[in-house]
Amino acid sequence: MAAKKYKAAVLGCAHIAVRSLIPELFNSPRFSLVAVASRDPAKARAVAELYAGVRWGSYDEIIHDRGIDLVYIPLxxxxxxxxxxxxxxxxxxxxxxxxxxxEYAQLEGITAFARAQRLLVAENFQFRFHSQHRWVLDALAARKIGEVRVFRSSFGIPPLPAGNIRYSKDLGGGSLLDNGAYPLKALQFMLPGYDFTMKAATLRYGDSGVDISGGIYLDCPEGIVAELAFGMDNFYQCNYEIWGSVGKITANRAFTAPPGFRPRIIFETADGVENMEMPADNHFANMLLHIAECLDGGNFEEEYAQNLRQAAYIKQARELASAPANRP
Ligand SMILES: NC(=O)c1ccc[n+]([C@@H]2O[C@H](COP(=O)([O-])OP(=O)(O)OC[C@H]3O[C@@H](n4cnc5c(N)ncnc54)[C@H](OP(=O)(O)O)[C@@H]3O)[C@@H](O)[C@H]2O)c1
Structure with a gap:
């Protein structure tokens, strides 16, 4: 029997939706893209008309449409x-x-309600589903770099045009929520067996009133340290490196490898350096398969737990960064 196809709708014709998630939902073997919403009906219509059979409407119309199983929210x-x-x-x-x-408290309410209603809430970190990280996880499990000592990760982008949502305090902008979220997520994803405690965080604020760059330091009982850096006034970086007792692994396009792109993994030991071109992969398509499998199985606890842990780290980073010693 063919696997069930879930009906999906998109709330907002955001850049990320138009560029990636709308085409991926349309082409997914496990989802049917049925509707696209926008504040502006003409915009919703123009996007919907690119895809056969996709209807358009306002956010409220789409939210109340009974023929939809899952809403993708790129607001x-x-x-x-x-x-x-x-x-x-x-x-x-x-x-x-x-x-x-x-705010962390918002997620507690969301999770309690979703759990009671047996509904999935997943945070869209599609990089988790790129096969390059499977190679790294397997190498760590095989102790190719020995014992892990240090995790470092950076995600930073050059300045964006004025008016971008990331510069608006009212719209939840700022580098921690935008870029910093990735190194934090990568630490949990690449070193899942460790209980990292955040020890320090710095946020640098710009004229717009949002944080423009920052850094975070964590450690765990096994003595591994994690150094994370992020920013949106920076030379582009999108990486992690895992430094062990006998080697080091570096992923240079860790979070944004587009479909068709072959990222490189650098594997260093005393025997030499391997600079490996990994297979191309489509993390968006893979993530949608994962979401469909979550819906098939009806067990959403792992995604709830990941959501809460990530939001708790972000809350701690804010608190540590605004501690008296760090205030300007
Ligand atoms: N996973 C990823 O790889 C990835 C990449 C980029 C961004 N993101 C995330 O995706 C979200 C959107 O980012 P984006 O760069 O795609 O943003 P964007 O292009 O600015 O899109 C945001 C959309 O939200 C809607 N919106 C509703 N009220 C708005 C308001 N007051 N101001 C601006 N837009 C409003 C608009 O859609 P309508 O006008 O159609 O209603 C707009 O197109 C953010 O949460 C961001 O962190 C994720």
Whole structure:
């Protein structure tokens, strides 16, 4: 019997949606893209008309459409809480862009409601589903670099045009929620067996009132240290390196390897350096398969737990960065 196809709708014609998630949902073997919403009906229509059979409407129309199983939410961060709750109250599963919420308490409410209604809420970190990281996880399990000593990760981008949502405090902008979320997620994903405690965080603020760059330091009882850096006024970096007792692994295009792109993994030991071109992969398509499998199985606890852990780290980073010693 063919696997069930879930009906999906997209709330907002965001750049990330138009570029990646709308085409991937349309082409997914496990989803049917049925509707696209926008604040502007003409915009929704123009996007929907690119895809056969896709209808368009306002956010409210799509949220209340009974023929939809899952809503993908690529709205500005400050709008996630409201629209996740609206979708859940309307009985729909949710795939929402990172960062899921701007305040940790919002996620506690979301999770309690989703759990009671047996609905999925997943945060869209598609990089988790790129096969390059499987190679690294397997190498760590095989102790190719010995014992892990240090995890370092950076995600930074050059300045964006004025008016971008990332510079708006009201829209939940800022580098921690936008870029910093990735190294934090990567630490949990690449070293899942360790209980890291955040020890220090720095956030640098710009004229827009949002944080423009920062760094985070964590450690764990096994003595591994993690150094994370992020920014949106930076030379582009999108990497992690895992430094062990006898080797080091570096991924240079860790979070944004587009479909068709072959990322490189650098593997160093005393025997030499291997600079490996990894196979291309489509992490968006893989992530949608994962979401469909979660819906098939009906067990959402792992995604809830990941969401909460990520939001807790972000909360701690803010608290540590605003501790008196760090205030300007
Ligand atoms: N996973 C990834 O790889 C990835 C990559 C980039 C961004 N993101 C995340 O995706 C989300 C959107 O990012 P983006 O760069 O795609 O943003 P964007 O292009 O600015 O899109 C945001 C969309 O939200 C809607 N919106 C509703 N109220 C708005 C308001 N007051 N101001 C601006 N837009 C409003 C708009 O859609 P309508 O006008 O159609 O209603 C707009 O197109 C963010 O949470 C971001 O962190 C994720």
């Amino acid at each position: 500005p961060n400050s709008m996630h809480h409201e629209w996740i709750m609206n979708a859940l109250k309307s009985g729909k599963h949710v795939l929402c862009e990172k960062s899921l919420v701007t």
